[in-house]
Structure formats: C-alpha cells, structure tokens
Amino acid sequence: QKEVEQNSGPLSVPEGAIASLNCTYSDRGSQSFFWYRQYSGKSPELIMSIYSNGDKEDGRFTAQLNKASQYVSLLIRDSQPSDSATYLCAVPPFTGRRALTFGSGTRLQVQP
C-alpha cells in the first residue's frame, strides 16, 4: 500500500462548480496534512494545512480531515480556469525521515 494515495485524474469540472480532491494515507499517527498546488512547469505552492478533524476554510478552499478514516480532502468552490493545476497531498515525515511524503497528485482541469 502506498503511503499517500491520490487519484491521478484528470478531474474535469465546469467553471463555477465545486472540485473535490481526495487523499488517503497509511500512517494512523499522522497529525498534520498539507495541500500543495503545482502549475505546469512551476514548483509546488502550499495552499492549505490542516491539523484537526473537521473542516478548515480559506477563501474558496476547504480542507476536510477525517483521521479515523485516514482521509483528507480539498474542496474548491466556484472553480476557475486558473485553478487548473496538479494538487498534491502531503503528510508529515515518517519515522527516520524529515521530508514530507507526497502523493503523486491529482490533475484538475476546470473547463470554461
């Protein structure tokens, strides 16, 4: 089982719709979770972090965490073509490591 799993997509949504991006992780001890956005040809950008069960909202973005189900999601409301990118889920370092463990990313396409 991969440590962090994401559907590679592409996930295609019409402009103005809600995009839902999902991520599951294997380490039950993980305490913090991150969502990064990566535009084609650019480096990743941290857009959300979440530490507690439930929802965390920031503008059009909502991160949802369910530790019991080992599941974290990112909702993008009123999706815009400029949201088209690859979204990477990341969890804290596993024992003996310092780097975040990244999923392979979900490519989102917002159709105008």
Add this chain to the structure above:
Amino acid sequence: GAVVSQHPSWVICKSGTSVKIECRSLDFQATTMFWYRQFPKQSLMLMATSNEGSKATYEQGVEKDKFLINHASLTLSTLTVTSAHPEDSSFYICSASRQGSSEQYFGPGTRLTVT
C-alpha cells in the same frame, strides 16, 4: 511569509561540466532543506535532505558523489551537479522548513539542460 529563492532559474551546460544551484530562505532560518528532481509529467522525487552544519542524507539510488550538497548556513544550501550528462537534464526544486515545523516551502525551481 516564508519565501525561498533559487538561482539560477535555468541553466544550459555542456556534458561533462559541473553546475551549482543555490537555494536560499529569505525571511526565515531553515534548519532543514530538501532537494527534489522532477522530470516532465512525473512526480516530485526527493533526492536528499540537507541539514545545516552536517552531511546531507541521500535517498536510495541518488549518487552522493555526483550530486554534492552543502548547507553551510541557516539560509543557504547548494546543490552541485558534477560531470553533468544529458540524462541529468531536469527540473531541480529545493524546499525549506523552519525548525520544529513540518511545513515545506518550495523555491521556484531550476531548469537544467545538459547538451
């Protein structure tokens, strides 16, 4: 904020030469920096973890003698690609973390082309 810069943003070099890439944390002290490589349409691949004042920890399969990492201060880490070959052409990205934090902030990346 948490700003990380990289220099150069792109570089073209001839096969057999060496290239140095700098990664700087501009507004915070980074006890740990990370170096990644990304080929087109592929996932980020962690190359090494760089700790200030100590030797870097390389991931399995990454040649430490080819990819030299130096983290001489709390704001600067360098990656030197030695004896570069065309297969080393890639997008090299660094990231940095504050002490005690898991959050990683990425630099803008360096696109290396070896001819």
